Amino acid sequence: MDDGPMGGGGGGGGRQREPADTDALYKVLGVDKKASDSDIKKSFRRLALKKHPDKGGDPEEFKKIQAAYEVLSDPEKREKYDKYGLEGLEGGDMPEGGMDVFDLFFGGGRRRARGGKRKAEDTVYPLKVSLEDLYNGKTAKLAITRSVMKGEPKKCTTCRGQGVVVQMRQIGPGMVQQLQSRCPDCTGGYRVQMKKERQVLEVNVDKGASHNTKLRFSGMGNESPNAEPGDVVFVLQQKEHAxxxxxxxxxxxxxxxxxxxxxxxxxxxxxxxxxxxxxxxxxxxxxxxxxxxxxxxxxxxxxxxxxxxxxxxxxxxxxxxxxxxxxxxxxxxxxxxxxxxxxxxxxxxxxxxxxxxxxxxxxxxxxxxxxxxxxQGASGDDDDDDDEAGHNGQRVQCAQS
The missing domain is CATH 2.60.260.20 (Urease metallochaperone UreE, N-terminal domain)
Structure with missing residues (x-):
């Protein structure tokens, strides 16, 4: 995916990144990195039948299987993952239902930015453009509103800074199920007051850009406690032309x-x-x-x-x-x-x-x-049936000598 003209992830401060892990999802499905689409589908079906919660499987493990299949069965997402690992998956690449691949496999935040901090969710805006705009190119100034922190964040006492709470539920005699969910009192393990801030971004649409092209503005999205700010992503939506x-x-x-x-x-x-x-x-x-x-x-x-x-x-x-x-x-x-x-x-x-x-x-x-x-004669078959049936719909048979 191409970054927008004002986007660009880039490394910072000469800090060396660890090589991206591009094997985890393949290991979950039990397939080789060179596996075909058909092999991936077969493996997912086999695991789904065996690991589904209705069959007694672990719900968290089944979520990982689903998430891995969602990514590897999509050619575009698979290509990003093979190059950049889980960090290469954008907000729009997450599986249906809001499942967060990074959360599932590593816990805590979505993506880890430089310095080990997680990265807040991207803010995605559709941007409708005409075919003339995509032919000639266009520059537009767009106003957005983002959430920023007001003051310093404090660690949440409800979840003790974990961002998740664990509840135990009895599902039968001697059987207890452990449920993990996001903490209802904080964001990512920290409490902080938020305020709205207005920003004006200059969006450049390149000549020849296509439908669904993403233009990224790094660090211009919502802030979140103990996390790098998210990105703002504009997704081009081509309008019909006369x-x-x-x-x-x-x-x-x-x-x-x-x-x-x-x-x-x-x-x-x-x-x-x-x-x-x-x-x-x-x-x-x-x-x-x-x-x-x-x-x-x-x-x-x-x-x-x-x-x-x-x-x-x-x-x-x-x-x-x-x-x-x-x-x-x-x-x-x-x-x-x-x-x-x-x-x-x-x-x-x-x-x-x-x-x-x-x-x-x-x-x-x-x-x-x-x-x-x-x-004419289209209803002749019906007439023949009526003639053969006689009055009151009773069929008449010919006498035989």
Missing amino acids: TFKRKGADLLLQKDISLSEALCGFKFVVRQLDGRQLLVQSKPGQIVRPEVTSGVPYVMCVEGEGMPKHGNPFDKGRLFVLFTIVFPPNYSLGEEQMEMLKTALPPAINDEGYDPETVEEAMLDEIDLNELGKG
Whole structure:
């Protein structure tokens, strides 16, 4: 994931970090680091059947199994974990239901920052941007409100600074269950008064940035006792565009053209996302077909008129144009026009000979396909059943000699 322009984790003070542990989750599932997605899924199912609390398994151990599978079954999260360990997993990467992988495996806080302190949760904001913003880039100043500490934190007497409390619950004769939960009277083992603080952040959206790109501002999030401040993360949300659809670095435009344009060439102007007027035209003699093959639409493209590529905005994708040929409604041709078209176009493919004395003529009319099966006689089967059944629905059998 790319950091925002004002983000950047970085090391500090020349302090050396210990190598990240990238094996723990694989050990929980009992698979090798090179295991395939299928192997990971099979191992999780096997462990889930064996370790589920309903089967007498330990709830905490089962949570670890679930958390490990949530990370390793997602290619993006697995890649982050393989590179950076649990510290590389962001707030949005946590498993469903708010499970905290770092808490589960190491207890206490979420991520450990420099100096061994845990790191407070990230604050995530969606940021809606237009396709024009992603094409041209954009800088915006956004105001956020964060929680900061007022005064010095004091160790909680309820949990004795542990951040969690343990309760014992009897579940049967001679059977006691130990339940661990977050302390209701403190945050992370410390009590402190909090206040709200307003901050204005300058957010830079790079050219070619994509939907769900995360822009990170390190240390600008909420404060928490005995912890490094969290980060503020803006997640780009691309809005629908009236003209273009985007896929990667390519753009798609749907365009209606007439039958004459499909056969004789076309020109039309497209307003590009940077405001340029782009004249799109066919090559001389080029014909637009309704389909390439059955069910496959006919498309053309213009090289270099798609989206800028993130990291190299001077290199752009392609502009795809998907055509729909609009045939003239309620329009008939005269004899002279038909003869001219027959001369200009390829010969007919249905030109078999016939004897006019023996064939019967059948003229076609336009009709909706939904009318198929609704013609006269459609209820004939029901009529036959009624005839066969006789009066009052009683079936009548034919006498046999």
